[in-house]
Amino acid sequence: MTEFTPIASLLGGALIGLSAVLLMAWEGRIAGISGIAGRLLPPFTDDAFPSRLGFVIGLVAAPLLFMAMSGQPIPHTVSPDIALMTAAGLLVGFGSTWGNGCTSGHGVCGLSRLSVRSFVATGIFMGVAIATVFVTRHVIGG
Amino acid sequence: MKNFLVNLGIGLLFGVGLVVSGMSDPAKVLNFLDLFGTWDPSLAFVMGGAVVVAFFGYRIVLRRPAPIAGGRFHLPTRKDIDARIIAGPAIFGLGWGLSGFCPGPAITALSLGAASTYAFVPAMIVGMWAARAAIERMHVAYPD
Numbered sequence: 001m002t003e004f005t006p007i008a009s010l011l012g013g014a015l016i017g018l019s020a021v022l023l024m025a026w027e028g029r030i031a032g033i034s035g036i037a038g039r040l041l042p043p044f045t046d047d048a049f050p051s052r053l054g055f056v057i058g059l060v061a062a063p064l065l066f067m068a069m070s071g072q073p074i075p076h077t078v079s080p081d082i083a084l085m086t087a088a089g090l091l092v093g094f095g096s097t098w099g100n101g102c103t104s105g106h107g108v109c110g111l112s113r114l115s116v117r118s119f120v121a122t123g124i125f126m127g128v129a130i131a132t133v134f135v136t137r138h139v140i141g142g
Numbered sequence: 143m144k145n146f147l148v149n150l151g152i153g154l155l156f157g158v159g160l161v162v163s164g165m166s167d168p169a170k171v172l173n174f175l176d177l178f179g180t181w182d183p184s185l186a187f188v189m190g191g192a193v194v195v196a197f198f199g200y201r202i203v204l205r206r207p208a209p210i211a212g213g214r215f216h217l218p219t220r221k222d223i224d225a226r227i228i229a230g231p232a233i234f235g236l237g238w239g240l241s242g243f244c245p246g247p248a249i250t251a252l253s254l255g256a257a258s259t260y261a262f263v264p265a266m267i268v269g270m271w272a273a274r275a276a277i278e279r280m281h282v283a284y285p286d
Contacts, residue, residue, distance in 0.1 A: 002170040002182045009184040012163020013191025019156035020192070021199030026148055028209035029216050031156065033246040038270035043278075054146040058153020059250045065154060066161045074161055077169035078256035084240060089248070089262035091237025093269025096245055098277070099230020100218070103244040104156075106231070107189060110218075112196035117220060117227050124228060125235035126175075132239025133175040 002075070020109050027051060032105025033059075034096035099125075145211060157250045163188040166250050168242025175239055230273075 020031035027048070036052045039045070063074055079085055096102035099121055101110060106125075110118020157166075164170045164184055173182035208214060238244050243251070243262055251259045 001180050002164070002167070002173045002184075004182055005164055005184045006187045009163045009187035010191040012159045012161070012165065013188035013193075014195045015159030015162060016156055016188070017159075017192035017195025017199065019152050019159060020196045021203055022152050022155070023149070024200060024215070025203040025206070025210055026152065027145065027211040028214055030218070031152075033244075033249065034270065037245055037249060037267065038274060041267070041271050041274075048145070050143070050146040051149040054149035055153035055156070056249060058150045058155075059157040059160075059246065060252045061150075062154050062157020062250055063161050063166065063253045066158050074254060075164070075167045075170070076251065076254045076256060077167060078243075078251070078258050078262075079168070079241065080258055082258050082261045085243075085258040085262040086265045088237040088241035088243065089265030090269040090272075091233050092241065092244060092248070092262075093237075093266035093271075094273045095230050095233030095235070095237060095269075097230070097270045097273035098226055099234060100227065102234060102246070103238075104246050108192040108196055111189075111193050112200055113217070115218065115221075117218070117223065120223055121227055121231040125231035125238060128232050128235030129175050129239035130177055132236050133172055134178055136240065137176055137179055 016104070016108060017112070020104070020112070023055075030101075030105055030109045032101050032109060034093075034102040035100075035105055038093075038097050095125075148211070156246065159192075160247050160250050163191075166247045166254070168247070168251075171238075171242040171244075171247070175242075 023029055023031045036055050040052055067074060101121060106118040106121040111122060160166045165188055170182060171185060173180050174185035204215060241262060245266060248263050248266060252263060
C-alpha cells in the first residue's frame, strides 16, 4: 500500500506543468524526457545539447535539493531484480523513442496540446501498463 | 551557457515536481496502475495538475511570436495514426508496468541510490539509441 496523496500529487503535477510551460516559453520545446534524454547521444541534429544536458542534470539534482530544503526523506521503493529492471529499461527506452514520447511528452505536453496522436499513445501505454501490473500481481503473482 | 543554466533550473523544477507528486517512487506508480489491487489514485492528480497548468500556460506562451531565447516553437504537427504510435507506447507501457519507472522518474532516481536504477537507466539509454538507429535506418526523419 502507498498513501493516497491528492494534494501533494496535484501540487507536484502543477510544478511539472509549469516546467513544461517554461521550457516552451524559453526555447520553444516540448518537455518530453524521452526526447531530451535520447538526444544526449549522437548523432546530434541541432545545437541544443547544452540545454538538454542542463535539463537532465536538473532532474538528477532535484531530489537532493528537495531533501536539503524540506529535511524530509523521499519514499522510494524499486524492485531489486536487476534482470527484470534491465529488461524493463530496454523496453521503456526503445518503446518511448519508437513512439515519439513517454509520460511527459505525450501524457502531459501532448494532451495539453490536444494532440490526437498523444491521446492514442497515452491510452495505449496506460492500458498496457495496467494490464502488465494485473498479470504480474494477480495472474502470475496472485 | 545561458541555455544550460536556464534548462538546469527548468529541469530542477520538473524533478521537484516528480518528487513532490510521488511519481519518483516506483511503488506508488505500480499501485496507481494496480486498479484491481492496492490502487492508489494519486497519480491521476499528477497528470491532472500538469495538464491543466500546461493547457493554459501553452495558450499564453504560444501567443508570442517566438521563444524568449530565440529560434522558433518546435511543435509536432502530425495527426496520422501510424504503426509506430501504437507499437511504441505498447512496448513502453510493458516496461513501465514491469518496473514502475518511466524516463523522467528513472533519471531523477539516479540520486536516490537504489541499485537497480543503475541497471535500468543505462538499459533505457541503450533502448533509446537502438530505436533511433532503427528509425534512421528506415529513412524516416527523426521527429523534431
